[in-house]
Amino acid sequence: MNKIENVSRRFVLKGAAATGGLVLATSVGMRRAMAETVDLSYKTGASAMPHGVVTNPKVFVSIAPDGMVTIIAHRSEMGTGVRTSLPMIVADEMGADWTRCHVQQAVGNEEKYGNQDTDGSRSTRHFLIPMRQIGAAAAAMLASAAAKRWGVDVKDVKVENHEVIHVADGKKLGFGELAAAAAAEPVPPVESLKLKDPSEFRYIRKGKVQIVDLHDITTGHATYGIDAKLPGMKFAVIARPPVVGGKVKSFDASEAMKVPGVEKVVEVKGWPWPSVFQPVGGVAVVARNTGSAIKGREALKIVWDDGPNASYDSAAYRTEMQDAARKGGKVVRNLGDADAALKSADKVITGEYYLPHIAHASMEPPAALANVKDGKIEAWACVQSAGGTRDTLAKTFNMKVDDVTVHPTLLGGGFGRKSKCDFVIEAALLSQAVGAPVKVVWTREDDIQHDFYHTVSFERIEAGVKDGKVVAWKHRSVAPTIGSTFVKGANQQIPIELGMSFVDVPFNIPNIRCENPAIDAHTRIGWFRSVSNIPHGFAQQTFVAELAHALGKDQKEMLLELLGTEGPIDPRKQIDGQLWNYGEPYESYPIDPRRLRGVVEHVAEKAGWGRTVPKGHGLGIAAIRSFVSYIATVVEVAVDDKGNITIPRVDTAIDCGSFVNPERIESQIEGAAVMGISVAKYGSLTFKNGRAEQGNFDTFQVARIDDAPGQTNVWIMDSGWTLPPSGVGEPGVPPFMPALCNAIFAATGKRLRTMPIGDQLKA
Amino acid sequence: MLKLRVNGTEVSYDGDPSVPLLWVLRDELGLTGTKFGCGAALCGACTVHLDGQATRSCTLQVSDAAGHAITTIEGLHPSGDHPVQKAWREANVPQCGYCQAGQIMSAAALLAQNPHPKDEEIHEAMSGNICRCGCYKRIEQAVRVAATGV
Numbered sequence: 001m002n003k004i005e006n007v008s009r010r011f012v013l014k015g016a017a018a019t020g021g022l023v024l025a026t027s028v029g030m031r032r033a034m035a036e037t038v039d040l041s042y043k044t045g046a047s048a049m050p051h052g053v054v055t056n057p058k059v060f061v062s063i064a065p066d067g068m069v070t071i072i073a074h075r076s077e078m079g080t081g082v083r084t085s086l087p088m089i090v091a092d093e094m095g096a097d098w099t100r101c102h103v104q105q106a107v108g109n110e111e112k113y114g115n116q117d118t119d120g121s122r123s124t125r126h127f128l129i130p131m132r133q134i135g136a137a138a139a140a141m142l143a144s145a146a147a148k149r150w151g152v153d154v155k156d157v158k159v160e161n162h163e164v165i166h167v168a169d170g171k172k173l174g175f176g177e178l179a180a181a182a183a184a185e186p187v188p189p190v191e192s193l194k195l196k197d198p199s200e201f202r203y204i205r206k207g208k209v210q211i212v213d214l215h216d217i218t219t220g221h222a223t224y225g226i227d228a229k230l231p232g233m234k235f236a237v238i239a240r241p242p243v244v245g246g247k248v249k250s251f252d253a254s255e256a257m258k259v260p261g262v263e264k265v266v267e268v269k270g271w272p273w274p275s276v277f278q279p280v281g282g283v284a285v286v287a288r289n290t291g292s293a294i295k296g297r298e299a300l301k302i303v304w305d306d307g308p309n310a311s312y313d314s315a316a317y318r319t320e321m322q323d324a325a326r327k328g329g330k331v332v333r334n335l336g337d338a339d340a341a342l343k344s345a346d347k348v349i350t351g352e353y354y355l356p357h358i359a360h361a362s363m364e365p366p367a368a369l370a371n372v373k374d375g376k377i378e379a380w381a382c383v384q385s386a387g388g389t390r391d392t393l394a395k396t397f398n399m400k401v402d403d404v405t406v407h408p409t410l411l412g413g414g415f416g417r418k419s420k421c422d423f424v425i426e427a428a429l430l431s432q433a434v435g436a437p438v439k440v441v442w443t444r445e446d447d448i449q450h451d452f453y454h455t456v457s458f459e460r461i462e463a464g465v466k467d468g469k470v471v472a473w474k475h476r477s478v479a480p481t482i483g484s485t486f487v488k489g490a491n492q493q494i495p496i497e498l499g500m501s502f503v504d505v506p507f508n509i510p511n512i513r514c515e516n517p518a519i520d521a522h523t524r525i526g527w528f529r530s531v532s533n534i535p536h537g538f539a540q541q542t543f544v545a546e547l548a549h550a551l552g553k554d555q556k557e558m559l560l561e562l563l564g565t566e567g568p569i570d571p572r573k574q575i576d577g578q579l580w581n582y583g584e585p586y587e588s589y590p591i592d593p594r595r596l597r598g599v600v601e602h603v604a605e606k607a608g609w610g611r612t613v614p615k616g617h618g619l620g621i622a623a624i625r626s627f628v629s630y631i632a633t634v635v636e637v638a639v640d641d642k643g644n645i646t647i648p649r650v651d652t653a654i655d656c657g658s659f660v661n662p663e664r665i666e667s668q669i670e671g672a673a674v675m676g677i678s679v680a681k682y683g684s685l686t687f688k689n690g691r692a693e694q695g696n697f698d699t700f701q702v703a704r705i706d707d708a709p710g711q712t713n714v715w716i717m718d719s720g721w722t723l724p725p726s727g728v729g730e731p732g733v734p735p736f737m738p739a740l741c742n743a744i745f746a747a748t749g750k751r752l753r754t755m756p757i758g759d760q761l762k763a
Numbered sequence: 764m765l766k767l768r769v770n771g772t773e774v775s776y777d778g779d780p781s782v783p784l785l786w787v788l789r790d791e792l793g794l795t796g797t798k799f800g801c802g803a804a805l806c807g808a809c810t811v812h813l814d815g816q817a818t819r820s821c822t823l824q825v826s827d828a829a830g831h832a833i834t835t836i837e838g839l840h841p842s843g844d845h846p847v848q849k850a851w852r853e854a855n856v857p858q859c860g861y862c863q864a865g866q867i868m869s870a871a872a873l874l875a876q877n878p879h880p881k882d883e884e885i886h887e888a889m890s891g892n893i894c895r896c897g898c899y900k901r902i903e904q905a906v907r908v909a910a911t912g913v
Contacts, residue, residue: 005834052885057817077859078859078860079857079860079896080858080861081858087782202803208850210855211855211857213855213857213860214852214855215774215843215852217840217860217863217864218836218843218848218851218852218857218863218864218867219796219835219836219837219843219848220794220795220796220797220836220837220864221794221796221822223858224798226798226799227789229793229795235786235790260778260779261778261779261782287793288788288790289776289778289782289787289788289789289790289791290786290789290790290799291779291782291783291785291787292779292782292786294802295779295781295782304822361895362859362861362895363800363806363808363859363861363862363893363894363895363896364800364859364861365799365800399895410859410860410861412798412859412860412861412862413859413861413895413896414859415895441799443802444800444802444803444805444806513898519807548766575814594887599884667855667858667898667901668858670897670898670901671896671897671898672897672900673897674894674896674897674899675895675896675897677897678895695803696801696802696803696805697803697805697806698803698805702893702895703897703899704890704892704893705885705886705890705892705899705901705903706886706890706898707903708897708899708900708903709900710902740858
């Protein structure tokens with residue numbers, strides 16, 4: 001298991017990967033001359049990611065003679081707005097007029113652009129400073145070119161609104177006029193750059209820039225992976241082994257070949273379990289259109305070998321997990337002596353919680369177009385990791401990376417599923433087999449039945465109370481690990497899972513013990529938006545409310561009492577192995593309960609915590625640090641006499657440090673509440689005989705417009721530029737479900753410990 | 764050979780007449796603005812207008828679409844400035860954007876028949892369209908904006 005200790009989500013151990021000689025790479029942590037109000041001295045984990053950071057303006061910015069500025073977006077757009085936000089940072093810092101900027105998506109090439117793994121809520125966190133440096137360097141080169149042309153000192157010119165201006169006499173040169181000369185300027189060293197004072201920002205934090213794809217999205221012209229086109233392309237769907245680890249025993253394609261439009265039936269290579277990001281194999285039907293391919297697939301006769309997971313039964317597995325949680329297991333954090341403190345406590349309170357598997361179900365299912373020709377691969381795909389996809393394709397097909405081109409399209413949702421490039425490899429295998437470009441589309445059933453599922457989890461927490469104070473906290477978490485998708489037999493949570501609202505519990509309690517009993521995985525486990533923070537956080541924050549009730553305290557006051565008033569807590573020495581701090585250095589991103597207090601107090605005030613609510617309504621609160629951001633949510637729920645739930649209002653306060661695009665932060669948090677509703681009300685993927693029992697949106701339901709909150713208020717904590725930026729895309733999800741269930745308890749007196757809610761209130 | 768009228772233009776299709784209209788639009792005619800989401804009329808991503816009615820193209824046999832006026836998102840307005848499209852942009856509705864063509868087509872059909880829908884009517888008309896990003900609040904707001912004029 002040592003091999004998977006220090007992993008990025010891509011599970012690549014490249015460490016401080018070398019960057020090419022042509023590019024100027026830097027750690028983002030360098031201190032330099034800067035405006036006093038901006039603290040840029042923080043270090044992030046960016047340079048430890050595969051291929052780190054590149055800040056060469058010549059890689060990211062080009063200017064046409066007509067003045068049009070093209071800025072590279074090197075991260076994938078799946079709805080967070082990153083394709084707009086990062087280029088906007090460059091534009092602002094370089095003094096460009098946004099209406100004269102064009103965003104161009106980078107192909108997969110991490111040597112050139114730096115890390116492209118768009119996951120972990122990392123893009124702004126890792127690239128705010130690099131993007132500013134790129135913009136500042138571009139501005140410096142424009143200024144230098146203008147100063148030379150005028151024969152003046154560069155100190156006498158300024159860059160503003162797409163022009164360089166000679167301050168003394170007001171003469172101007174446009175970016176277009178300077179394009180060629182600026183491009184010939186040497187790239188200034190990062191240390192020499194002077195970044196703008198935030199008061200000079202025109203776009204950053206203003207919330208007025210709309211996403212660059214807005215017009216295309218609303219007119220049907222935006223291109224997702226499923227929309228990619230090539231002349232002569234074929235369309236394919238694949239029948240995959242219904243059980244993870246299974247394979248094709250035999251098949252008969254004769255009926256499928258009779259379906260009009262079907263051109264070929266091809267067996268697809270599958271990799272043995274655990275197959276990492278590789279295809280699981282199956283039988284593909286290639287046709288003139290996807291509709292014909294689907295009909296052809298229905299006519300296939302396949303005999304499967306179900307393999308080692310054929311008896312996976314999620315109901316029986318729940319009992320197995322529960323037994324493991326009651327028995328105990330590997331100690332992963334130990335502070336003081338929780339067992340002794342529990343023994344001598346006046347009162348012991350116990351809570352057990354179960355959360356099922358969930359499928360990602362992005363609206364665009366996995367889809368990719370590939371063309372394998374003349375020893376080269378070109379692919380278009382909705383991938384979160386364009387660079388990683390390219391590397392995996394090259395390795396799989398035994399080609400040089402230079403012979404592989406991956407064009408990341410827009411992603412119709414990602415949520416972690418599209419970090420895996422199995423579907424792109426499928427398309428390439430099929431293109432190679434049929435000698436034409438092939439687009440593979442996953443149907444909804446494919447997506448739900450062959451997902452890299454969010455883990456199922458059983459959580460047990462015990463707390464000891466003495467003299468009215470919580471003196472012991474003992475949390476056991478049992479869940480099949482993401483590690484099992486990579487390493488055969490992995491049966492304990494890995495650091496990235498342990499570090500998500502489990503061993504990093506932010507409470508000031510003198511005795512803390514976290515245990516992780518082992519459990520084998522029987523399906524593919526992946527990461528789903530906010531990952532283990534969902535089960536761990538649900539248990540932790542529901543249990544706080546249970547404590548409050550048991551001790552006759554207010555939920556919010558209980559939460560504040562546990563958080564305490566002290567500064568950062570440092571559990572690193574109490575942990576078995578390394579604390580995974582979302583890949584960030586602890587010094588820049590400590591666990592600071594005071595920031596959680598901040599969002600709790602802020603959201604409580606804004607939501608009117610303690611206000612009188614109508615009959616059948618209730619208020620619930622939860623606060624979770626995830627992706628190094630601090631979030632608190634208050635949910636107001638209404639439960640009618642039939643047990644139906646509606647949510648009149650949600651308030652969320654987020655402290656994500658320095659931020660760039662408040663409008664997109666709001667949209668992420670609004671959306672996270674809806675995703676939280678899906679998870680809480682409906683989200684459940686069950687298995688019988690190794691097979692997923694759900695297949696489409698009728699059996700795997702997600703929130704619809706009627707489920708959405710009546711009102712969602714987002715409160716962004718404004719700490720100026722004094723704190724480093726932290727995650728936004730994922731942190732909104734975890735606090736929602738416990739806040740909702742705590743609200744349901746307030747409304748009905750019913751404590752929900754098993755998710756989803758389903759019909760539990762209808763009894 | 765099937766003849767179809769799509770966005771005011773007559774086109775022909777010589778393949779299997781029993782495949783869903785969706786795949787003919789997308790794979791045969793290259794009109795990829797209409798999206799696949801479920802293949803079972805459960806999510807609304809594939810919504811087009813058939814003689815002005817919001818219709819799920821993923822379960823409609825292409826042969827059944829012949830003889831009707833088919834409108835896709837690409838043909839909703841020549842410059843993309845249908846009031847619903849404008850309202851969607853004004854309200855910054857999309858996140859990933861994938862479901863939005865279907866949402867817009869549902870909303871446009873609703874407003875064509877009921878220019879001033881009540882909130883319950885908006886919910887009813889839009890409840891067949893799933894947005895996994897969870898943009899519902901803004902969708903509702905945009906429909907109201909479109910109804911009152913942009």
